[in-house]
Amino acid sequence: MKLTVPHMGLLSNAYTKVLREHGVDMCPPPRPSINTMNLGVRYSPEFACLPFKINLGNMIEALEGGVDTILMPGGYGPCRFGYYGVIQEQILRGLGYHFQMTRTDNPDSLGDMVKTIRDISDIKSKWDGYRVFYLILMRMAVLDSVEAMYFKMKPREINQGEAERAFDESLKIIEKATGYMKLFNAYNKIKDIFRDVKIDRTLKPLKVGILGEIFVVIEPFANMDLQRKLARMGVEVVRGVWLSDWLNDRFRFKPLKPNQNRLSRKWASPYLKYPSGGESIESVGKTVKFYKEGIDGIIHIMPFTCMPELVASTILHRISTDLNYPVLSLTFDEHVSEVNLQTRLEAFIDLLERRRKNRLASRFNSQ
Numbered sequence: 001m002k003l004t005v006p007h008m009g010l011l012s013n014a015y016t017k018v019l020r021e022h023g024v025d026m027c028p029p030p031r032p033s034i035n036t037m038n039l040g041v042r043y044s045p046e047f048a049c050l051p052f053k054i055n056l057g058n059m060i061e062a063l064e065g066g067v068d069t070i071l072m073p074g075g076y077g078p079c080r081f082g083y084y085g086v087i088q089e090q091i092l093r094g095l096g097y098h099f100q101m102t103r104t105d106n107p108d109s110l111g112d113m114v115k116t117i118r119d120i121s122d123i124k125s126k127w128d129g130y131r132v133f134y135l136i137l138m139r140m141a142v143l144d145s146v147e148a149m150y151f152k153m154k155p156r157e158i159n160q161g162e163a164e165r166a167f168d169e170s171l172k173i174i175e176k177a178t179g180y181m182k183l184f185n186a187y188n189k190i191k192d193i194f195r196d197v198k199i200d201r202t203l204k205p206l207k208v209g210i211l212g213e214i215f216v217v218i219e220p221f222a223n224m225d226l227q228r229k230l231a232r233m234g235v236e237v238v239r240g241v242w243l244s245d246w247l248n249d250r251f252r253f254k255p256l257k258p259n260q261n262r263l264s265r266k267w268a269s270p271y272l273k274y275p276s277g278g279e280s281i282e283s284v285g286k287t288v289k290f291y292k293e294g295i296d297g298i299i300h301i302m303p304f305t306c307m308p309e310l311v312a313s314t315i316l317h318r319i320s321t322d323l324n325y326p327v328l329s330l331t332f333d334e335h336v337s338e339v340n341l342q343t344r345l346e347a348f349i350d351l352l353e354r355r356r357k358n359r360l361a362s363r364f365n366s367q
Helices: 011-020 034-043 050-064 080-094 110-120 126-156 162-176 180-195 214-218 226-232 243-251 260-268 280-293 307-323 338-366
Strands: 002-004 069-073 100-104 207-212 236-239 297-303 327-332
Touching (some): 011 162, 034 050, 050 069, 050 080, 050 214, 069 080, 100 110, 110 126, 110 243, 126 180, 126 226, 126 243, 162 180, 207 214, 214 243, 214 297, 226 236, 226 338, 280 297, 297 307, 297 338, 307 327
Parallel strands (some): 207 236, 297 327
């Protein structure tokens, strides 16, 4: 069995090496590219969202590369995502591909996820299944920490490119950490690597919160690497959606970390009392939170046709008006151009810089 799973940010970095250690012939597809997009667009329904199209393109690339088994989460919720695997399997079989589609019927169930891991690997005992799944979750948490450190350091770095080198080196270190003690030591080493990045501590860069649909926030290709663009423009990215938080809300592998979904419901309550699917409640709740924390502005990103985030976008417009808080909404599909995105980002950052200068001028004049 040659198994593949479509990409989603750094998720494949978390599980590929670990599952290979337990007898799984993991064959990740190529990183999403224009070819991936073109394949997905060609064979997807027109109304399908961008994550669906990228996932489908990834599956086709993997099947063309010799893969015979695809693993895809399924089940109910959080939006149309629950139906992806079923529809994608029908499309692929209609194209003449022969393969096995393995789906997790309930991706929110710990027992179901562990059963899936045991089914595809040489792991026999239930205890070993839990131990391996927990290790994958912890690796994902460390990978998210590496990205957060990069976003903190990049706008402050003195030597151009040093933060990128620290990020790349960190990924290589995590790749080799296939045990708990190795992962613990790797994390300590990574913190030392980022501490060695020379930064200008006097700089106070603009801070921009990134919120929206989880796949488009996490997968760089889906958002045209928006967050790296901002970091290279000297902006500190404060991401409100992390895959390890999403997983922790469901599996509580970090029990001391507060449940982000519950907190978001509390923060969102003046504007949205009930979740409308996807990450809508986090988008609304964390916009209010970021405003109170002094984050300079919000960029809300979503795939075209995403109903949960469309609901959130409408509410964010009201929050922006009520609080006089800058919110830029960006919708991504196969038609968005790089130039258009860059122009809108530059205009938004220029707006935030002018607002900051005006605030400082007001304080100076009042004194």
